[in-house]
Amino acid sequence: MDGAWYKEWEQGRRYIIKIKPGEKLKERLIVFAQQAGVKNAVVISAVGSVRDAFFRGIKAGAKRPITEPRMRQHHLTGPLELLGLEGNLISDDSGEIDCHLHVILGKSSGEVAGGHLFDAEVFASCEILLTEMVVQGVERHISKSAGTPTIFISEE
């Protein structure tokens, strides 16, 4: 059973979130979701600046599944402009919120860096706009073939 490959969802509540200097971006997003009782959400927009950004890329030529030795970890002290934050919060099968975020960062030089975000500390400000997704039968858990947590959409 492969499940469906797309599914309709309803829009729930919408939030503007301000993460303060010195706070961790991803950690605070999860705290927000717990406090607001949001199970599933998608980031619409994020602007601000961060420092001590930890993220990873996939090694060139890597095969699936994505395992630790096939990733390359990065740490930029910055500060950096937060140019983009793409991703979603989807609960896993135990109801825990799994936050899958990719980050795009602007350096002093005008060059851009980015990857799969572990976490980063907000530098001067961080404004996130987010929409709750109301949907049944969508979960994220580890995919054996991909090696990474992946959404699964159950058939109706």
Place this chain on the structure above:
Amino acid sequence: MDGAWYKEWEQGRRYIIKIKPGEKLKERLIVFAQQAGVKNAVVISAVGSVRDAFFRGIKAGAKRPITEPRMRQHHLTGPLELLGLEGNLISDDSGEIDCHLHVILGKSSGEVAGGHLFDAEVFASCEILLTEMVVQGVERHISKSAGTPTIFISEE
């Protein structure tokens, strides 16, 4: 007649789409739109990873219209983190879906590449969130002055 420069639209259905490893990202988005009967849509968010990404940039110093010799084509084998996918699906005057997508890709080095997406193959996973746009009088067709397919908004 230049038409209007902005127009209100209504939000239609919202979808979560999972494109599987080995499938082509843009090709599948068009299949999705055909299967779901979506004429116009905007990508809200996309995260995942891809390989064999084909995209283009515009040559520095190029003039309008954007013609073939004024573009530069790129092919990255990757795999790469999919950091961003911006764009929309707008039907042309024959009702065919025209998919205008720009891609932002994270390399192993943490550097970022990107441009106008031709297509890319999903590597480990790809999660796309999309909103249907319900709107009349918006079409995309070739602009003689721009050289590229461009939206046209008709006056009320």
Place this chain on the structure above:
Amino acid sequence: MDGAWYKEWEQGRRYIIKIKPGEKLKERLIVFAQQAGVKNAVVISAVGSVRDAFFRGIKAGAKRPITEPRMRQHHLTGPLELLGLEGNLISDDSGEIDCHLHVILGKSSGEVAGGHLFDAEVFASCEILLTEMVVQGVERHISKSAGTPTIFISEE
């Protein structure tokens, strides 16, 4: 009084905006907001191309607040693919629209540049999708500790 750190908002009108070649991207977004009577909005998506992009990064190792000497200004003549435009329009305490935008740009080489956008001229086309935010008690004004205009969310 620190105020709240997140707040719910209601979705207002949605717009598709076409900015024409030769026009300034940020300038036109503000004209749009004035003409349509939009006080607060978030950019969902933007694709197109620009030239003469002026933006800034934060100098590596800079401390807060972000002051002029702690920023580094950039000017790219291009043309460049517009790969991303993240940000929002939030009114300040006098009702003036403050447009906070970060830009992600694709070079001819396939490399990507970006930062906090001052402004850029549209090259061949520019398609922006935007949602009005209906919310009370959210304003943007200069934060003394951050050095930059920042949103403030008042307690209920």
